[in-house]
Amino acid sequence: MSVGFSQWFSNIVYMFNLQHWQLFFQVGGLVGLLHGLLFTLEISLLGLLFALILGVIFGVLATSQWKVMRAVARVYVEFFQNTPLMLQAIFIAFGLPIVWPAARHIPLFMVIVIAVSLYHGAYISEAVRAGIQSIHRGQLEASLSQGMTYVQAMRYVVIPQALRVVLPPLTNQAVNLIKNTSIGVAIGFAELMYQAKMYSDMAATGPSFLLAALMYFILCFPLARLAKRLEDKAEVNN
């Protein structure tokens, strides 16, 4: 057991030795990872934008007076929150083109964007719904009775308060969305995770994964921090 452990441990140490770092840099691993990082950033920004749009649309629908609209929003949220992103992604990449040949022309970059925005849009729409429902109707009526226009009432009274509820989960979803763009490795698009795997296979696993982890961390940690600060702030205001 202890021989096995020390062997295992020295194997791990071996993967991070100087030779492996040299090999990693020789094959251009760092530049490769940075290229992947750039794609990850682009996918994340575009994905977040679409997820926000979907989230606002379905979040508002979920609070509408129309029963049908509420049902549509419910189905969207429940479906995407209860089935795996991985399944959705491989369906869009490998299943959809069989039923709908035009889908073959969707670039893999967009497949990831579509998958993560549909998935995280469902979570964001729940946050938006909670935000809207946290504001009492009376506030809107009171604002209107004070001579505010509807837009003014929304702009100065309703939205600032709703944002306090919406922003913390929204920021957390942004972090999860960035991390989940790593499904690119499953469908073969060269974002950061794919690059990390490629340089692991062709040069050195240790340096490749360590640096990729660091890059994801640098992207996500500030956002996670922000989310926590927003949460604390919302708690104090309650």
Next chain:
Amino acid sequence: MHVATVTGMLQKSFFWTSLFRGLGVTLVVSAISIVLAFIFGIIVGVMRYSKLPVISQVAAVYIDFLRNIPLLLLMFAFFLIGQMQDLTAAVIALTVFTTAVVAEVVRGGLNSIPKGQWEAARSQGMSYIQILRHIVLPQAVTKMIPPMVSQFVTLIKDSAFALQLGVLELSNRASILQANFTTPAQMLMIYAVIAAIYFTINFILSVIARKLQKRLSAGGGTIG
């Protein structure tokens, strides 16, 4: 083996045994990870909550680091750097990541209990562990259940990432079946059935969680 219709496919025992085996793998991987992450999450969460600076900071570093890197990267790391078998790597990666999330949930729940209760229990001569065990945790649990269960639902879904290691879990069966049943209608049906299985499990879990929370918050016996 070759059938061209959906009903033909649904009558093949191969179709169902493949899916049930996949479901079995998904359930075993998820169940082990959930139990382990629950236990370790409480430990790390209490560490994070504690006033002892080193212990609290160790827990904070663990939580901050693991929550901010992709699960898929963790799986590959345990698989390739940790030299583990595919299933073990998947379980450990899911556990290690979910532990961090559960720890945050636990800390949030503990923080929601007013400090006055600690002082009151302390004045009654209770020890740190006793207060945690009998006073603070039972109240905090109600607050922890919804976020914890939604994290466990996420874990079940994320166990599908293990297909990248070659684990033959439920989602991975889609591509296997797709190779055997090739018409568009059959392909749609394969994905629909797999999605429906995940949906059923997760939906049931959410319903149970809602009931549990209602019962606990009704019988919690808190004063304020």
